[in-house]
Amino acid sequence: MMKKDMETKYNPKDVEDRLYAQWMDKGYFHAKVDESKTPYTIMIPPPNITSQLHIGHAFEYTLIDTLMRFKRMQGYNALWMPGTDHAAIATEVKIVEDMAKDGLTKAGLGREGFMKRAWEWYDKYGNIIISQIQKLGSSCDWERTRFTMDEGLSEAVLEVFVRLHEKGLIYRGERLVNWCTNCKTSISDAEVEHEDKQGGFWHFKYPIKDSDEFVTFATTRPETMLGDTAIAVNPDDERYKHLIGKFAIMPIFDREIPIVADDYVKADFGTGMVKITPAHDFNDFELGKRHNLPIINVMNDDGTINENGGCYEGMDRYDARKRIIKEFTENGLFIKKEEINNSVGVHDRCKVVVEPLNKMQWFVKMEGLAEPALEAYTKGDLNIVPPRFGKVYTHWLENIKDWCISRQLWWGHRIPAYYCRDCGEITVAKSAPSACKCGCKNLTQDQDSLDTWFSSALWPFSTLGWPNDTKELKYFYPTNVLCCGYEILFFWVVRMVFSGQEFMGELPFKDVLFHGIVRDDQGRKMSKSLGNGIDPLVVIDQYGADALRFSLATGNTPGNDLRFYDEKVEQSRNFLNKVWNASRFIMMNLDETPLNVGLEDLTPADKWILSKANTLAQEVTELLEKYELGIAADKVQTFMWDEFCDWYIEFSKPRLYNEGDPTRPAALWTLKHVLAVGLRLLHPFSPFLTEEIYQSFGFGESIVISQWPKYDETHNFTADEGDIEQIKEAVRALRNLRQQKDVPPSRKAKTFVVSASEDVRRIFEGGKAYIMALAGASEVIVSATKDGAPENSVSVVVPSAEIFMPLTDLVDMEKEKVRLEKEIKKLQGEVDRVTAKLNNQGFLAKAPEAMVEEERAKGAKYQEMLEVVQKQLEQIK
RNA sequence: GGGAGCAUAGCUCAGUUGGGAGAGCAUCCGCCUUACAAGCGGGAGGUCACUGGUUCAAGUCCAGUUGUUCCCACCA
Numbered sequence: 001m002m003k004k005d006m007e008t009k010y011n012p013k014d015v016e017d018r019l020y021a022q023w024m025d026k027g028y029f030h031a032k033v034d035e036s037k038t039p040y041t042i043m044i045p046p047p048n049i050t051s052q053l054h055i056g057h058a059f060e061y062t063l064i065d066t067l068m069r070f071k072r073m074q075g076y077n078a079l080w081m082p083g084t085d086h087a088a089i090a091t092e093v094k095i096v097e098d099m100a101k102d103g104l105t106k107a108g109l110g111r112e113g114f115m116k117r118a119w120e121w122y123d124k125y126g127n128i129i130i131s132q133i134q135k136l137g138s139s140c141d142w143e144r145t146r147f148t149m150d151e152g153l154s155e156a157v158l159e160v161f162v163r164l165h166e167k168g169l170i171y172r173g174e175r176l177v178n179w180c181t182n183c184k185t186s187i188s189d190a191e192v193e194h195e196d197k198q199g200g201f202w203h204f205k206y207p208i209k210d211s212d213e214f215v216t217f218a219t220t221r222p223e224t225m226l227g228d229t230a231i232a233v234n235p236d237d238e239r240y241k242h243l244i245g246k247f248a249i250m251p252i253f254d255r256e257i258p259i260v261a262d263d264y265v266k267a268d269f270g271t272g273m274v275k276i277t278p279a280h281d282f283n284d285f286e287l288g289k290r291h292n293l294p295i296i297n298v299m300n301d302d303g304t305i306n307e308n309g310g311c312y313e314g315m316d317r318y319d320a321r322k323r324i325i326k327e328f329t330e331n332g333l334f335i336k337k338e339e340i341n342n343s344v345g346v347h348d349r350c351k352v353v354v355e356p357l358n359k360m361q362w363f364v365k366m367e368g369l370a371e372p373a374l375e376a377y378t379k380g381d382l383n384i385v386p387p388r389f390g391k392v393y394t395h396w397l398e399n400i401k402d403w404c405i406s407r408q409l410w411w412g413h414r415i416p417a418y419y420c421r422d423c424g425e426i427t428v429a430k431s432a433p434s435a436c437k438c439g440c441k442n443l444t445q446d447q448d449s450l451d452t453w454f455s456s457a458l459w460p461f462s463t464l465g466w467p468n469d470t471k472e473l474k475y476f477y478p479t480n481v482l483c484c485g486y487e488i489l490f491f492w493v494v495r496m497v498f499s500g501q502e503f504m505g506e507l508p509f510k511d512v513l514f515h516g517i518v519r520d521d522q523g524r525k526m527s528k529s530l531g532n533g534i535d536p537l538v539v540i541d542q543y544g545a546d547a548l549r550f551s552l553a554t555g556n557t558p559g560n561d562l563r564f565y566d567e568k569v570e571q572s573r574n575f576l577n578k579v580w581n582a583s584r585f586i587m588m589n590l591d592e593t594p595l596n597v598g599l600e601d602l603t604p605a606d607k608w609i610l611s612k613a614n615t616l617a618q619e620v621t622e623l624l625e626k627y628e629l630g631i632a633a634d635k636v637q638t639f640m641w642d643e644f645c646d647w648y649i650e651f652s653k654p655r656l657y658n659e660g661d662p663t664r665p666a667a668l669w670t671l672k673h674v675l676a677v678g679l680r681l682l683h684p685f686s687p688f689l690t691e692e693i694y695q696s697f698g699f700g701e702s703i704v705i706s707q708w709p710k711y712d713e714t715h716n717f718t719a720d721e722g723d724i725e726q727i728k729e730a731v732r733a734l735r736n737l738r739q740q741k742d743v744p745p746s747r748k749a750k751t752f753v754v755s756a757s758e759d760v761r762r763i764f765e766g767g768k769a770y771i772m773a774l775a776g777a778s779e780v781i782v783s784a785t786k787d788g789a790p791e792n793s794v795s796v797v798v799p800s801a802e803i804f805m806p807l808t809d810l811v812d813m814e815k816e817k818v819r820l821e822k823e824i825k826k827l828q829g830e831v832d833r834v835t836a837k838l839n840n841q842g843f844l845a846k847a848p849e850a851m852v853e854e855e856r857a858k859g860a861k862y863q864e865m866l867e868v869v870q871k872q873l874e875q876i877k
Numbered sequence: 878g879g880g881a882g883c884a885u886a887g888c889u890c891a892g893u894u895g896g897g898a899g900a901g902c903a904u905c906c907g908c909c910u911u912a913c914a915a916g917c918g919g920g921a922g923g924u925c926a927c928u929g930g931u932u933c934a935a936g937u938c939c940a941g942u943u944g945u946u947c948c949c950a951c952c953a
Contacts, residue, residue, distance in 0.1 A: 008913055194950080201953090219953065232953095266952075274953050283951045343950085388881065392948070395880070399949085486948090521889085523946090555890050555901080560882080561946090563889060571901055574915045585912030619893095628893065634900075649912080657911095732919090738907095739919040745910060773910095774918095833897070842933030843896095851896060851934095858897080 010580035012544025016688045020134060028704045029139045031079035033475045040076035041479040042068060043460050044140065046148065048087035049125055050094050053132035055518045055526065055564055056485065058536040062549045063515055063629060064483050065138045069684035070624050073708035079476055080139055081463050083146035084126055088412040088452035089183055089349055095121050095411065111410055118411050135537060137545050137687045146463045148455040149413070156462035157413045157455050158430040160503065165428045169365045172426065176285045177359050177404050178345065181303030182352035185408040186361055188451060189401060190490045192345040192354050199342045203335035204328055206231065206248040209256060215248045216335065217273045220342050223321040225250065226298040226309045228257055230276035232287060235261035237272050251333060253310060260291045279358050297358055362406040362415060370397045373498040376507055382497065383511045385627050386559040389486055396490050405451045412449030419444050457495035460508035477504060481511040486559060513627050516561035523563055534564055546686035547573035553685050554633045575637055576689050579682065582645050583693045586671045589656045597669035599714065604766055606670040608724035609648040611717035612639065613677045617709035620681050633685050640678045647728060648674070654769040672697065677709045727767035730803055733796040734775035737805065740819055748778035752789040755801035764801065797868045799861045813876060820873040827866040834859035
């Protein structure tokens with residue numbers, strides 16, 4: 001706890017774990033169903049159980065936690081649902097690697113043995129990331145932690161599969177799918193990444209049967225020639241019309257393949273002739289269907305050539321490629337090789353080139369599911385922040401293809417389809433049927449499991465108990481906002497939307513808040529291969545969780561990438577330390593006596609900061625509602641540091657140091673009050689420090705459950721703020737003068753404020769003590785005329801006043817001339833700008849009246865100041 | 878091929894509905910002023926990528942150009 005003799009540096013290590021344990025102990029993060037309160041719900045994007053916390057997680061959880069804490073303080077029943085994802089492929093790969101260390105393989109262990117091992121992995125690593133999320137201060141309801149392969153969530157998966165199947169929205173079919181020869185599983189379109197690669201473009205020719213002519217074509221994948229079953233040309237291509245219907249001869253096997261006409265072929269591209277391999281190319285597959293071409297699959301699951309490849313059988317696809325080129329070269333059928341930049345599909349997990357293979361797989365039919373999801377956005381029910389991602393969302397849905405959901409993996413939800421060995425009937429059911437329709441009991445379950453996103457698509461309602469009709473589901477669904485990285489828009493957001501619509505009849509969330517990627521200090525993506533990753537735990541160890549969080553929340557705008565560098569965290573740490581010290585200062589000046597202070601006891605300075613804090617509360621609230629976390633955090637920082645610490649605390653010192661000052665209690669009250677407001681506004685961003693201070697002051701049991709500051713009209717003194725601003729301006733001008741004259745603050749000087757305005761004199765009468773304390777005045781005399789001012793003094797001009805300080809014995813008149821000339825130039829610039837505006841008839845006619853008035857007032861002010869400074873310059877001359 | 882983002886001080890970035898260009902870091906000068914040197918005070922530094930348009934008024938809105946990053950896409 002903070003004490004009066006406490007260190008001048010805030011030490012997060014003394015605080016964070018203790019407070020987090022306390023919060024957990026008190027159950028502040030646990031949200032119970034309570035009809036008297038409005039729920040506010042966010043589902044965590046469940047991290048993979050293979051993951052260590054990385055800086056991207058820290059960023060995401062900072063954003064979410066800020067929203068959660070803000071809403072909790074506003075009085076909502078705030079639920080942040082936490083959990084983890086089984087991450088099918090990613091985890092299975094890790095487990096297989098781990099098994100290999102013990103000399104074990106999947107085949108050796110068998111399915112059951114493997115699953116046992118996988119669950120051991122989960123037990124061992126599944127909770128690591130959770131404890132890391134806690135280190136960040138995340139206010140998740142840990143009593144509700146879920147895992148995508150929990151019993152309940154698995155039931156949801158089965159339920160969804162069965163229902164979609166019944167509706168005909170899940171079907172099994174032989175299709176060309178993206179096949180990863182490394183992971184030996186099919187993957188969805190969304191998991192294919194396109195990489196531009198420099199590669200060969202080989203030109204070949206096949207002889208034409210009963211002719212001296214040849215067909216010539218080019219390919220980037222010569223090995224697929226083994227599966228060629230046609231040559232295609234454009235039907236309108238005059239060059240080749242005579243060939244349509246004839247046969248070419250694929251020389252390796254002397255296979256006769258037809259020359260067909262199809263619009264797919266562009267006459268003006270390449271030779272205008274295309275080799276057709278239905279088994280290994282998506283376009284060729286479609287073309288093949290149109291022309292009833294045979295499908296000859298020449299590749300094994302591991303990317304080697306199969307028995308259909310003749311003498312190439314057993315060779316890796318790339319070795320076969322080389323050998324085929326060699327063979328064609330020898331036969332004189334190879335024409336040339338070009339180098340081209342080609343876009344190739346790779347598996348996003350392992351980056352190995354994906355092969356289209358013809359496979360029996362399960363698919364979700366997207367037609368019918370996509371439309372409502374699209375409509376939700378176009379009708380405005382789904383709000384995407386920032387809006388530009390709405391275009392990405394609609395474009396994806398408008399061009400969506402069926403979703404391949406079966407994976408040749410064991411770690412995941414096994415497909416609930418049962419095959420009859422007798423009649424071949426497929427039964428889809430939540431649990432194994434006792435018998436097939438045909439009466440036999442010889443059933444086997446599908447060997448495949450589901451895409452990991454199939455289960456995470458259900459996350460917003462499966463975590464709340466669906467398909468059971470729980471009170472949690474009723475109360476917390478739909479959630480309020482989904483906050484995740486834009487890179488999983490297709491994988492996750494879209495699929496949650498249509499799943500929620502289909503099974504809950506309601507969108508899973510109203511708002512989607514996308515964030516960007518955290519990059520390194522040079523703007524590069526963080527990656528293992530570059531070794532430029534940042535471990536948030538190391539940063540926390542060095543600077544504290546609050547500093548990390550604050551630095552991630554500031555200087556960023558929704559959806560934009562964020563650059564991470566130590567100096568920024570350091571700056572945040574420094575700011576938080578500033579708050580710590582300001583609190584220490586206030587604490588030091590407090591004593592046991594209760595502060596019996598009313599608004600009527602406040603001085604102009606008190607009202608000024610109180611009013612500023614009041615406005616700030618409103619601004620920060622509005623910004624957080626708009627998900628403008630960066631600006632909100634910045635406003636809090638500017639207020640706490642620049643206004644509260646640098647000005648108000650300094651204003652308060654003369655009053656605090658004078659025990660007899662009747663306004664001393666008012667200053668103390670204001671300090672405490674404004675600190676309490678500032679702390680609460682800062683709390684969502686930096687929970688630990690704010691809680692530590694809050695409790696030390698005895699502001700309440702915990703800041704976590706304190707009330708969010710609200711705008712209070714009785715604290716609105718914006719009309720009077722100008723008085724203090726005038727004092728500030730005078731102080732700044734005098735400090736500037738001293739600096740230029742090289743007069744140290746320790747050298748006090750009698751100061752004269754001259755103003756013809758009674759109002760202004762009143763302001764300065766009230767601000768005497770501040771000018772003495774902050775601008776090195778030994779005494780401040782306010783008068784209507786210059787009469788009392790000493791002869792040899794220099795002066796600064798502020799609006800409606802001239803301030804004299806006798807520093808002349810040190811003043812170099814030449815330098816003074818330069819200073820005044822510079823000042824005149826500056827003021828003249830202002831006057832010119834305003835004059836130009838006011839001479840513009842269009843401006844006078846069309847600008848709002850208030851704007852014109854404002855400009856007139858400014859013009860008069862600057863004109864007056866300009867004249868005074870000009871007079872000063874003349875006197876020197 | 879289609880779409881999007883970005884381009885503002887030396888660096889990293891803000892700039893909310895159009896109305897006198899901001900912050901942090903770095904830099905220069907002066908301060909250990911009893912909350913804080915992780916600090917205080919004072920400076921310097923910008924044709925807001927370019928061109929045109931709308932407007933009384935453009936960093937902000939519109940069109941185009943250049944550079945750059947990313948996403949999507951079946952060009953053999």
